[in-house]
Amino acid sequence: MPMWDDILGHEQNKEFLARLLQPGNRPHALLFYGPEGIGKKQLALRFAKTFLCQKPDEHPCGRCESCRLINLAEHSFAHPDFILVEQEAPGKDLKIEQIKEMSRQAAFAPALSSHKVCVIDAADRMTVEAANSLLKLLEEPPPNWMFILVASRLERLLPTILSRVIQLRFDQIPLALTQEALNRLGLERPELLARLAGGSLGAAVNLAAADAVSYRDQALEFLEALPLAQPMRYVASQPWLESYDKQGGLLFTEMLLFLARDVLLWQNGLEEQIYNCDCTDRLRRLAASWPASHLKQAADIAQQAYQAIESNAGAKLVLETVVLKTDILRKEER
Ligand SMILES: [Zn+2]
Incomplete structure (x- = not known):
């Protein structure tokens, strides 16, 4: 049995x-x-x-x-x-x-x-x-x-x-198994969720419940908007910077970190390991325009922001800093 x-x-x-x-x-x-x-x-x-x-x-x-x-x-x-x-x-x-x-x-x-x-x-x-x-x-x-x-x-x-x-x-659970279970639960985008959750079913279900994909989409749009012509105007005009609470700030910075990771993997020819498997064209374009050293720094910025929000720094202020710092990074010479 x-x-x-x-x-x-x-x-x-x-x-x-x-x-x-x-x-x-x-x-x-x-x-x-x-x-x-x-x-x-x-x-x-x-x-x-x-x-x-x-x-x-x-x-x-x-x-x-x-x-x-x-x-x-x-x-x-x-x-x-x-x-x-x-x-x-x-x-x-x-x-x-x-x-x-x-x-x-x-x-x-x-x-x-x-x-x-x-x-x-x-x-x-x-x-x-x-x-x-x-x-x-x-x-x-x-x-x-x-x-x-x-x-x-x-x-x-x-x-x-x-x-x-x-x-x-205990070995890593095959991605396909997690994906299949998510499918049975009727969740949308099972492959993406399984990858973002590193194969953990529980984590994938939590990501779905928190609508993590919408934060991922926002993080991706942000990266694509760089470099900003008018950074301060951008900061003032983005509703998400206003609305994300602690949970939203954590999800956004985590997804930003995953995106930076994926673009780096793409640059190194490790496409099969990327999490964000549903937007490979967009990752490829980012990979072509970001130097690897800057991507690593962008990942650091996201990680530090995550930790700051986790220790209860205000999400809005932290995210604004992420925007401005990452924009400066993007504008630096290669
Ligand atoms: Zn019993």
Whole structure:
């Protein structure tokens, strides 16, 4: 029976995990590793819920007391035998306090299920102190605990931790698979969405919901408008500069970054890797008129703007600066 099939791909790993649902010798620590955004954490959470479910044969049943206490859709976890350690915000390290908080639970036996499951997301972002604290737990695991570490960069984990976990490698999901799933959901421009999302179905659905393509279109129009004859007049006359809020500013700068990336790829003959597959003629024209060194600087401008907006700088001011700086860049001598 297919299990966890709303998470794309990873069939071998799913089969391995399905076998762990059967009673028997189970490893007490697993590591899911592979690129970002391909469903590792989602599968870890789904597996944990199934593992703790009182009727795991139903993968999970969704109705038992255990299932009701793990609400994946709302990211709400009240289950006494389930612990999720994750970054407090994107880019943050996992701190020793977070691991210690988890260790404190070791004094208590599982309350509802036969096991406790701890998912440690972004395990490669543990501080050295946090990693050493986790290592102690892995060296003498409390009875009936199962740890699932999730990481994208194996080389950032202590070798002593790596030697105590069963490693499951997760590979990039084939683009065609994501595209097919988006198609089934009835979303427009599935190939473009799949590429912009780097193959991640969840990210692609979010991009569609946020109407990311309209921001991409605006970013493309902006690049094509350069060089500006009257920069200040342009800034004053563009409604999008007025209307984009934080979310809009983030999407615009992200799409601008992707476009700069794509034009660079085009210049290097790597057309098959571009994200914006629906506007190759326009990318080709940009590739012919932008020097590569300026494109890299334009990408830097977009990236810095993204970070500024993310740390709550006003979107309007940041975007106006992007316009003026990129325009100056475009007018520079080759
Ligand atoms: Zn259940």
